Amino acid sequence: MGVAIDIILLLFLLSIAFAACVTRNLFSAAMLFGIFSLISATLFVVLDAVDVAMTEAAVGTGVSTILILITLASTGYRVSPRPAGRQVLALAVSVVLGATMVYGTLDMPSLGSPDAPVHTHPIAQYYTEVSPVEMGIPNMVTPLLASYRGYDTLGETAVVFTAGIGVLALIGRRRRKDPLPIVEEFREGGANRHRVLRVISKQLIPPILLYACYVQAHGDFGPGGGFQAGVIFASGLMLFMLLFGVEHARRIIRPVVLEKLIALGLLIYGGVGLVNILQGGAFLDYRTLAHDPQHGLHYGILTIELGVGITVAAVITTIIYSFASHLRDHVMQRTLRLRQGADAAQTSPESGA
């Protein structure tokens, strides 16, 4: 039964990917990518990787689809036809790369096989047998991610931090000498006229944010943790921005605060490590945080997860803000130009229509 579900979901994925390649309308392609991510998330749930599924559903289906749509809104939805020579070259490159990857998977052990290196390596046995006793944390993923592999996770958080800084450097925070006058239609959010959509979606924002806090705090006992909580929180804020416009969202959670939060999360993570050193332990050795080493581990893991959550939520919100503000500037400039054109045309008759 499980195999049948896997096969059906994989067939869905294949056909959606094919449709996304074939379609000439970039709007449909963006929607297809969103569906692709949703089905991947379902596949992750089937594979018992619920925390990965949460991230995929929030980032793949929610955030990245919106980012693609924002980009398309300023570039246009049609693909311009390419010369045939380049298409053949692209096809050849894809076929060679795809064949290499398929060849690589031939050496992989089959799914769930007990002979797989993951299961036979002594370190896996150590993690599964010793970690519940040593850590006292029921969800094995969290101590692995936050304590045994604490350096890796610090590196991942730094990668997220760098991504946020990169987007800010490229398209964020342009302080204009002469800020554009805000066009009245644009001051209101996109959904202001869709009353039903606005009223219903508004009710969904608090549960989403609450759920993000739950996922953040519950990481020790169930699937979840800082990364998942961060992306869910950011997608809740994104829903607010979609409903009421980036102007209002920026007034409620200011970009200046977000910039500080991006750094704060990483600082919390690194700061825990420094405190460990000051207490006489090694970097990120949480056992030094309390008298009882197990309590110290719990405090340390909760604190660094909080740091991860803050950084991830702030970075994703910053990226969405930057994209949306970019589009807003683009649209406002266009509208102002059109208006100036209309004003100029009003002096001559018969051209207003």
Next chain:
Amino acid sequence: MSLLLDVLSWVLLLSGGLLSIVSAFGVLRLPELFQRMHSATILDTLGAGLVLSGLILQAGFTVISFKLFLVFLLLALTTTTAAHALAKSALADGIYPKGIDPEVVRAGLSEGLPGRQRIATDRARERVAPPASPQEDPPPQPSEEGGPPWA
């Protein structure tokens, strides 16, 4: 008692499944956007509702059935809202249901809608049928209300 519950829940599950298949056929076979949407929303609300109630009966008085109820609530709220938004966007884009006088829909759409949506509606109208006398419409006025929309 448990046999009765079991039978009832299976009846609900099977009828929900049947309804899903029917509405999938509808999405594939019905000729026009609004009819296909009608078919799809049957699956979203009634089909999912029947399946979820069947599952709730299977789960009994537990946390699981409460969670299933929450899922049902979420589906009932979001899918109907999405269908409403979809239909409204289609109308604003100049796609009208068959057999309904487009003038009626257009009149209903642009009535009381100042600002951007009015522009979109007017644009859609022009795309469907170029206006005979463009001077008839007043130029689109920017909205006057400035308060925060969540108030």
